[in-house]
Amino acid sequence: xxxxxxxxxxxxxxxxxxxxxxxxxxxxxxxxxxxxxxxxxxxxxxxxxxxxxxxxxxxxxxxxxxxxxxxxxxxxxxxxxxxxxxxxxxxxxxxxxxxxxxxxxxxxxxxxxxxxxxxxxxxxxxxxxxxxxxxxxxxxxxxxxxxxxxxxxxxxxxxxxxxxxxxxxxxxxxxxxxxxxxxxxxxxxxxxxxxxxxxxxxxxxxxxxxxxxxxxxxxxxxxxxxxxxxxxxxxxxxxxxxxxxxxxxxxxxxxxxxxxxxxxxxxxxxxxxxxxxxxxxxxxxxxxxxxxxxxxxxxxxxxxxxxxxxxxxxxxxxxxxxxxxxxxxxxxxxxxxxxxxxxxxxxxxxxxxxxxxxxxxxxxxxxxxxxxxxxxxxxxxxxxxxxxxxxxxxxxxxxxxxxxxxxxxxxxxxxxxxxxxxxxxxxxxxxxxxxxxxxxxxxxxxxxxxxxxxxxxxxxxxxxxxxxxxxxxxxxxxxxxxxxxxxxxxxxxxxxxxxxxxxxxxxxxxxxxxxxx
Amino acid sequence: xxxxxxxxxxxxxxxxxxxxxxxxxxxxxxxxxxxxxxxxxxxxxxxxxxxxxxxxxxxxxxxxxxxxxxxxxxxxxxxxxxxxxxxxxxxxxxxxxxxx
Numbered sequence: 001x002x003x004x005x006x007x008x009x010x011x012x013x014x015x016x017x018x019x020x021x022x023x024x025x026x027x028x029x030x031x032x033x034x035x036x037x038x039x040x041x042x043x044x045x046x047x048x049x050x051x052x053x054x055x056x057x058x059x060x061x062x063x064x065x066x067x068x069x070x071x072x073x074x075x076x077x078x079x080x081x082x083x084x085x086x087x088x089x090x091x092x093x094x095x096x097x098x099x100x101x102x103x104x105x106x107x108x109x110x111x112x113x114x115x116x117x118x119x120x121x122x123x124x125x126x127x128x129x130x131x132x133x134x135x136x137x138x139x140x141x142x143x144x145x146x147x148x149x150x151x152x153x154x155x156x157x158x159x160x161x162x163x164x165x166x167x168x169x170x171x172x173x174x175x176x177x178x179x180x181x182x183x184x185x186x187x188x189x190x191x192x193x194x195x196x197x198x199x200x201x202x203x204x205x206x207x208x209x210x211x212x213x214x215x216x217x218x219x220x221x222x223x224x225x226x227x228x229x230x231x232x233x234x235x236x237x238x239x240x241x242x243x244x245x246x247x248x249x250x251x252x253x254x255x256x257x258x259x260x261x262x263x264x265x266x267x268x269x270x271x272x273x274x275x276x277x278x279x280x281x282x283x284x285x286x287x288x289x290x291x292x293x294x295x296x297x298x299x300x301x302x303x304x305x306x307x308x309x310x311x312x313x314x315x316x317x318x319x320x321x322x323x324x325x326x327x328x329x330x331x332x333x334x335x336x337x338x339x340x341x342x343x344x345x346x347x348x349x350x351x352x353x354x355x356x357x358x359x360x361x362x363x364x365x366x367x368x369x370x371x372x373x374x375x376x377x378x379x380x381x382x383x384x385x386x387x388x389x390x391x392x393x394x395x396x397x398x399x400x401x402x403x404x405x406x407x408x409x410x411x412x413x414x415x416x417x418x419x420x421x422x423x424x425x426x427x428x429x430x431x432x433x434x435x436x437x438x439x440x441x442x443x444x445x446x447x448x449x450x451x452x453x454x455x456x457x458x459x460x461x462x463x464x465x466x467x468x469x470x471x472x473x474x475x476x477x478x479x480x481x482x483x484x485x486x487x488x489x490x491x492x493x494x495x496x497x498x499x500x501x502x503x504x505x506x507x508x509x510x511x512x513x514x515x516x517x
Numbered sequence: 518x519x520x521x522x523x524x525x526x527x528x529x530x531x532x533x534x535x536x537x538x539x540x541x542x543x544x545x546x547x548x549x550x551x552x553x554x555x556x557x558x559x560x561x562x563x564x565x566x567x568x569x570x571x572x573x574x575x576x577x578x579x580x581x582x583x584x585x586x587x588x589x590x591x592x593x594x595x596x597x598x599x600x601x602x603x604x605x606x607x608x609x610x611x612x613x614x615x616x617x
Contacts, residue, residue, distance in 0.1 A: 007586060010585070010586040011582075011586055014582070014585045014586060147574070147577065147578065147581070150574070150578045151578060151581055151582060154578060154582060155582060199574060202574050203571055203574070206570040206571060206573070206574075207570065209573075209574075210547065210548065210551055210570050210573040210574070210577075212547075212548040212549070212551035212552040212555070212569070212570075212573070212607065213551050213552060213554075213555035213565070213566035213567075213569040213570050213573075214566060214570075215552065215608075216552035216553075216555055216556055216607045216608055216611075217555055217556070217562050217565065217566050218562070218566070219611075225563065225566065228562065228563045229563055229567075324563070324564070325564070326560075326563060326564040326567040326568060327563075327567065329567070329571070330567060330571070333571070
């Protein structure tokens, strides 16, 4: 063997290879995760039939109740998703139907609304943690990538100690140096965010990823673990809302107006913090009404919690008990990842931080190509890397925009419309890969960035032409897309200046801060 | 590491073995360490399990980084072998049950 490498050298090798090989998956995970911060808003954008009627959840609950009473009086359960600040959608489902099988209602007239069948913002959310693979496999692949992210981050910190020493002999102006600076700056600036978002992402699925403790202490019985975590909640979910819940034999009794339960829920959780109402055995003496909060009424992720009332007398039967410290810790970690708390300022902060994470991963991938391009002319592996870089970084941006475009361009009444949108997303993404294989890297970068810029800049126009009304959420998405379009356009504009100077030139020349003018 | 490896096939095998020991051996080590930690923590069963689970990612991360950068492959193998005593601590009641 040759001379053994130093710790910094071997860490550098680990950082390069782990970062490169998992970097493509990580970029896709981080970009879709960043978009998923606004999943509900994108949902709204993708359903232009929905208009904001500022109806308020109390009135909406009563409207939905009237429709359910008239159309499904004998169902064993009703669930009503209420309009919130993030979504004007009022939707009902009966007998434990899953999400997606629900019926959207007009919040004023109470009549069913014809809303186009669309993937919605939920697509980005699901892609973020499964990469659109079969769910369990996808969760494991994303978990593996997340561990690789931690390995890359920590090995990066260890190498960076050395770079910090180099700082004092720093000389500006090498293109590769500039990419390195960009990579380092985006990494160091938000290091706590990168570490937090990756670790909390793993923590959400910790029972799945590391079942050792459950296997050792509970004989592998996960349900026993969950029951012990929150015994009161486990007792609640034992009854009620399942698809197979047996029809109750209790005598008939009128259900109180659901709006008043929503009012009580708002008094408990805060204004605008009620997301849904469910009713078991409506119209019978043992009717139970559960009022559920939005996920972000506090940092702790309150998924599955709620206030349960007697539907006939209106008495409060059950309220969530404070979680024990260890469970609260897990829920806060999950809440930090889901970014549902703190309203819109916090959402924008997460969105911007997520973009910086994407920039760090993307600049790392490009840095590898820039470095290798200097060393070798005909390197097949480098060719593969460059093509994947183009189609994962620029190509995924094009595909995400194509999904939004297909949402408006496909006829609203098309059969299997959501699948057509899915085909548009993956079809365009595949096309960017073929394009990247066909064109020289610089041209591929430039052309795909230009396409992304045009699609993003023209998105507001498409929105105005294809939707009847507009509102603040759609305007925010349109303007954010236009801003992204400017960034894509600026980058695309920068590319040709460099390709003219030949392949060994850096892709971008960024003068480092503090450099001599 | 990678550059010398490219020069001969045996070095590639050594590298591959090292990666397998880091990723799979590291997972086995972490699994056993998590079980042992959950068993040893003097808290309620649920609390001990939750703390051990949340700590497991740090254990795995440390093991992988150490296994990929330490000089001697034998030392890494020794680290992977530490799975057995840790598993014995974590699963001793099940172990006794099995021996009976």
